[in-house]
Amino acid sequence: MEPKFCPQCGHAVQAREAPDGRIRPTCPECGYIVYLNPPIAVGVIAERADGKIVLVLRGENPGRGLWGLPAGFMEIDETVQQAALRECLEETGLVVELGDLWGVWSYYHEAKRTAGVLVLYTARVVKGEPRAGSDSLEARFFALDEIPFAELAFNTHREALTRWKVTRAGEAGR
Numbered sequence: 001m002e003p004k005f006c007p008q009c010g011h012a013v014q015a016r017e018a019p020d021g022r023i024r025p026t027c028p029e030c031g032y033i034v035y036l037n038p039p040i041a042v043g044v045i046a047e048r049a050d051g052k053i054v055l056v057l058r059g060e061n062p063g064r065g066l067w068g069l070p071a072g073f074m075e076i077d078e079t080v081q082q083a084a085l086r087e088c089l090e091e092t093g094l095v096v097e098l099g100d101l102w103g104v105w106s107y108y109h110e111a112k113r114t115a116g117v118l119v120l121y122t123a124r125v126v127k128g129e130p131r132a133g134s135d136s137l138e139a140r141f142f143a144l145d146e147i148p149f150a151e152l153a154f155n156t157h158r159e160a161l162t163r164w165k166v167t168r169a170g171e172a173g174r
């Protein structure tokens with residue numbers, strides 16, 4: 001999303017070459033250069049004592065009507081850990097305790113034509129019953145062999161859950 005106006009003085013910005021050689025929205029009036037950086041989404045693979053993990057049925061696009069891990073964008077005053085806990089509570093009603101970092105993914109949002117970053121943690125459910133949140137239609141627990149891989153909203157979640165399933169199944173087979 002390219003800004004049209006200077007956030008500093010409100011004048012219309014123009015595409016100009018910045019000192020680093022990259023074309024960036026630049027204010028011809030006050031010289032302000034707009035640096036655009038990818039948004040960071042944070043989420044969890046939250047596991048219950050019985051080994052089931054929670055997924056949410058998305059109520060909003062992208063991916064409306066498809067399943068996803070509880071995840072969302074960081075607020076400007078949060079740590080990644082705080083964002084992970086908040087998003088999980090908002091979307092599933094579950095209080096979790098974070099475990100290890102599960103992975104970091106880059107993705108490309110076609111409609112917005114922007115790159116983004118997804119950070120996922122493992123987590124353990126400590127309290128609550130799953131319920132739909134503000135932008136989710138349903139929150140439900142899935143066993144390893146119930147994960148709806150064909151109905152996931154995002155490739156990043158599919159990759160994360162594929163590795164999760166392989167890892168957990170391997171541990172169970174030992």
Ligand SMILES: [Zn+2]
Nearest residue numbers: 006009027030
């Ligand atoms: Zn300006």
